[in-house]
Amino acid sequence: MTEPAKIEYSQLTVGFEFPPQSYTMDDRLVSLYLEATSDSSELIRSAKLVPPMAVTAFAMNALSQSVALPSGTIHVTQELDFIKTVTVGDTIVCHSKVSRKVDRGGMHLMNIDLTVTNQSAETVLTGKVGFI
Numbered sequence: 001m002t003e004p005a006k007i008e009y010s011q012l013t014v015g016f017e018f019p020p021q022s023y024t025m026d027d028r029l030v031s032l033y034l035e036a037t038s039d040s041s042e043l044i045r046s047a048k049l050v051p052p053m054a055v056t057a058f059a060m061n062a063l064s065q066s067v068a069l070p071s072g073t074i075h076v077t078q079e080l081d082f083i084k085t086v087t088v089g090d091t092i093v094c095h096s097k098v099s100r101k102v103d104r105g106g107m108h109l110m111n112i113d114l115t116v117t118n119q120s121a122e123t124v125l126t127g128k129v130g131f132i
Helices: 027-036 042-047 052-064
Strands: 021-024 075-082 091-104 107-117 123-131
Touching (some): 027 052, 052 075, 052 091, 052 107, 052 123
Antiparallel strands (some): 091 107, 107 123
């Protein structure tokens, strides 16, 4: 199976919306995140909660699957609002949209708005990430 082509930075304009991507937050996926972060929280495991930063990580992964950023790009900022909890078994849908793009000389700045919804179309996370 071939991966869809990534959108080049030069093709992006303010308002561009990346294709949404979804993830089912099953036990395996959550366990992989907990293992990778050495998170041993019994509350997370016993309540079957998905750590909020795991939701963020999957939203950022969805974005990284869609865009080809220039070499040397640095993720410099992020603002996140966690609105609802996500539990194991939920399906999240990650939406990303270019909200700011400035090219001055050799400097390139870009902000991307993130919205993550659950299977009931309820917003669970909103945020903004910045790249230079």
